[in-house]
Structures are given as structure tokens and as C-alpha cells.
Amino acid sequence: MTTHWAPMVELVETVSVGKSKACDIIVGETPIMRHVKNHIELIGRSDAPVLVQGETGTGKELVAEALHAVSGRDGQLVAVNCAAIPADLLESELFGHEKGAFTGADSRKIGRFEQAHGGTLFLDEIGDMPAALQVKLLRVLETRKVRRIGSMEEIDVDFRLVTATHRDLISGTEVDFREDLFFRVAVFQLELPALSQRTSDIPLILERMLQDVVKKDPNIAVPHFDPTAVRALAAHPWRGNVRELRNTLIRATVLFPGQMINGEMVKSYLLNAALPDLADGVRVTDATLPEAQGLPDPEDFRKLGEDAADLDVRRYLRDIEIALIEAALDRTSGCVSRAADALRLRRTTLIEKIKKYGLQRD
Ligand SMILES: Nc1ncnc2c1ncn2[C@@H]1O[C@H](COP(=O)(O)OP(=O)(O)OP(=O)(O)O)[C@@H](O)[C@H]1O
Numbered sequence: 626m627t628t629h630w631a632p633m634v635e636l637v638e639t640v641s642v643g644k645s646k647a648c649d650i651i652v653g654e655t656p657i658m659r660h661v662k663n664h665i666e667l668i669g670r671s672d673a674p675v676l677v678q679g680e681t682g683t684g685k686e687l688v689a690e691a692l693h694a695v696s697g698r699d700g701q702l703v704a705v706n707c708a709a710i711p712a713d714l715l716e717s718e719l720f721g722h723e724k725g726a727f728t729g730a731d732s733r734k735i736g737r738f739e740q741a742h743g744g745t746l747f748l749d750e751i752g753d754m755p756a757a758l759q760v761k762l763l764r765v766l767e768t769r770k771v772r773r774i775g776s777m778e779e780i781d782v783d784f785r786l787v788t789a790t791h792r793d794l795i796s797g798t799e800v801d802f803r804e805d806l807f808f809r810v811a812v813f814q815l816e817l818p819a820l821s822q823r824t825s826d827i828p829l830i831l832e833r834m835l836q837d838v839v840k841k842d843p844n845i846a847v848p849h850f851d852p853t854a855v856r857a858l859a860a861h862p863w864r865g866n867v868r869e870l871r872n873t874l875i876r877a878t879v880l881f882p883g884q885m886i887n888g889e890m891v892k893s894y895l896l897n898a899a900l901p902d903l904a905d906g907v908r909v910t911d912a913t914l915p916e917a918q919g920l921p922d923p924e925d926f927r928k929l930g931e932d933a934a935d936l937d938v939r940r941y942l943r944d945i946e947i948a949l950i951e952a953a954l955d956r957t958s959g960c961v962s963r964a965a966d967a968l969r970l971r972r973t974t975l976i977e978k979i980k981k982y983g984l985q986r987d
Pocket residue numbers: 650651652653679680681682683684685686687688749791830833867868871
């Protein structure tokens with residue numbers, strides 16, 4: 626995490642920042658992500674421009690949403706991706722135009738600066754803004770006025786500017802960005818870490834994404850990830866960052882609905898493009914089966930049963946159940962809902978069993 630002003634880093638650590646719910650959309654509890662969220666809470670309340678930097682898919686747009694939410698500004702958050710709009714159309718997209726201002730301008734168009742009045746304007750990939758337009762943006766930031774193309778009238782605009790880039794705007798060789806504009810847009814700089822720098826956030830991010838999947842479709846059977854799967858995910862380089870993780874989860878949901886995914890399945894089918902072999906109607910390895918999770922095959926107990934002269938089956942099954950519940954609770958550091966997920970039990974059922982067997986943790 627770097628900021629434009631190093632002293633601010635200490636300030637955020639020492640000043641207690643009042644927490645809003647605005648940052649809840651950004652999942653992450655690693656120190657580096659807490660740091661980012663603290664900065665958003667602090668600088669989000671000011672009107673000063675913020676430049677968000679980070680690799681593709683690190684959540685720059687999400688940060689813009691959080692900054693807007695913290696700001697409490699009444700207007701809307703208006704997002705424009707400067708790399709996605711052809712250079713010759715970007716000006717009219719931002720400034721708007723009057724009817725007949727140029728060939729094809731059949732009606733008046735309100736530009737994005739005006740739409741963001743009272744709210745936040747998020748200019749994504751600002752490094753791709755053509756040089757001529759950079760001069761015009763600089764003027765808008767200085768005068769706080771815009772003129773639609775084909776109009777003489779100046780309109781006051783009051784928006785908070787958030788910009789984002791995955792490039793180095795000042796020393797990068799492939800970017801032609803005006804230094805005077807840089808200092809205007811980068812009053813505060815927030816740098817988002819790559820996912821590979823915060824792999825311990827992966828389970829939390831997956832959990833939130835799975836909740837979102839279920840919210841959209843309550844009937845969907847979501848997959849689960851065992852500890853070997855989580856380790857395999859953590860070892861991946863994640864060049865596409867959280868977006869790549871989301872796409873991986875989409876693959877998992879389609880390929881392994883309702884199944885327990887292990888490390889091998891992650892490496893073979895989720896982190897490379899290979900599809901599982903479904904020839905002859907053979908089902909993908911069903912990791913919900915005990916043997917797929919390294920547990921004894923229920924058939925193995927037949928021999929045990931034949932040899933055991935006298936077996937209190939209820940007590941034996943109860944002891945197995947207790948051992949599995951305790952192991953799941955240990956694995957999830959006592960988190961009942963995650964343990965319930967891992968055991969395919971409803972949370973309330975697991976709570977009943979914990980009470981019944983007296984498994985309360987100290
Ligand atoms: N910390 C996070 N918690 C939850 N979801 C996240 C997080 N970071 C990113 N995402 C999700 O990952 C996807 C990509 O995020 P986003 O579009 O904000 O990235 P970006 O840095 O703006 O990417 P690009 O540079 O390619 O525009 C989105 O679906 C977003 O919701």
C-alpha cells in the first residue's frame with residue numbers, strides 16, 4: 626500500500642477512523658487490505674481527487690464504489706472506461722453535445738461530467754485518455770465548468786473525481802500522460818495489492834462470491850473447497866487477480882455442482898482449460914464420496930463387522946460423528962457455518978449436534 630503522502634499512512638494507523646458499511650463490498654481481512662479500507666474510510670469523506678492504481682482485476686472499480694458510498698454525496702456514481710470508448714467518441718461522451726453539433730448528432734446528449742454532478746465521476750484507465758482530451762479535462766478540473774460540444778453555454782459541474790490505472794502514469798514509457806494533470810488527479814493515491822500478495826483472503830472472497838451465487842439462485846448446489854483445494858488456489862499466480870478467481874469459481878460451479886473440490890481437481894480442471902472426461906456418461910470424480918476425500922470406503926466396514934463379535938453400532942457411529950465434527954471445527958477455527966458447509970449439514974443441525982454431544986469450545 627503506498628500513498629502520495631507517506632505521513633498519511635501513520636495518520637490512518639493512529640487516528641481512529643469511524644467505520645461505515647461502505648467498505649463491506651471489498652472483501653479482505655489481510656493487513657494490507659485493512660489498510661486499504663482504512664484509507665478509503667478516511668479519504669472517502671473529502672472531495673479531493675483519488676487515483677487508484679493496481680493490476681487488472683484487483684478491484685479498482687469496487688474501490689471507486691466504496692469511495693462514493695463513503696462520500697455520502699447525493700448524486701450518482703458515473704463510470705467511464707477511457708480505454709473502451711474510441712478516442713474520437715470519448716469527448717462527446719464526457720462533455721455531451723447539442724443537436725446538430727456534428728454529423729450524426731441527432732439530438733442533445735448530456736455528457737458524463739454533467740451526469741456526475743453532485744456525485745462521483747470514475748474515469749477508469751485514465752492513462753488511455755488522448756492527449757488533446759487530457760488538456761480539456763485539466764480545464765474542467767480547474768474551472769469546474771463544462772461546455773457541451775456545439776454550445777457556448779458554460780455549465781457548472783460539481784463532481785468528485787476518482788481515476789484508475791494499471792500503468793505507471795509518470796515514469797511508464799508506454800504512457801503519454803501530462804504531469805500537470807497527474808498532480809491534479811492524484812491528490813491521493815491508493816494502490817491495490819495483487820491477489821498473490823493476499824492469498825489468505827482467497828477463502829473469504831470465495832465465500833462471499835458463493836453467497837452471491839446463492840442469492841441469485843437459491844436452488845443452486847454450490848461446490849465446496851477442501852483444505853487441499855484452498856492450498857492449490859493459494860499457490861496460483863493469479864495474473865487476472867480477483868476477476869480470474871471469480872471466473873475460476875464460475876467454472877467450479879458449473880463443473881462440480883454440490884461437490885467437494887480437492888487440490889487435484891483445482892489443478893486439473895479449474896486452473897487450466899481442460900474439461901473433465903465425461904465420456905460414456907462417467908461422472909466427474911465425485912469428491913462427496915468418502916473415498917474421494919481420503920476417508921475409508923463404507924464397504925471396508927463390512928469386514929470389520931464380520932470380525933467384530935459384538936458391536937454397539939449406535940455408539941460407534943456416534944463416536945465417528947463426533948470425531949468428524951470436531952475435525953471440521955478445528956479446520957475452520959471453530960466457525961460453525963463453515964464447518965456445517967464442509968460437513969453438508971445445515972448450520973442449525975450442526976449447532977444441535979454440538980449441544981447434544983457437549984462439544985462447546987472454550
Ligand atoms: N476485494 C474484493 N472483494 C470482492 N470482490 C472483488 C474484490 N476485488 C475485486 N472483486 C471482484 O473482481 C471483479 C473485478 O474487479 P474490478 O472490476 O473492480 O477490478 P479492476 O481493478 O477495476 O479491473 P480492470 O483494471 O480490469 O478494470 C469484480 O467482479 C469485483 O466485484
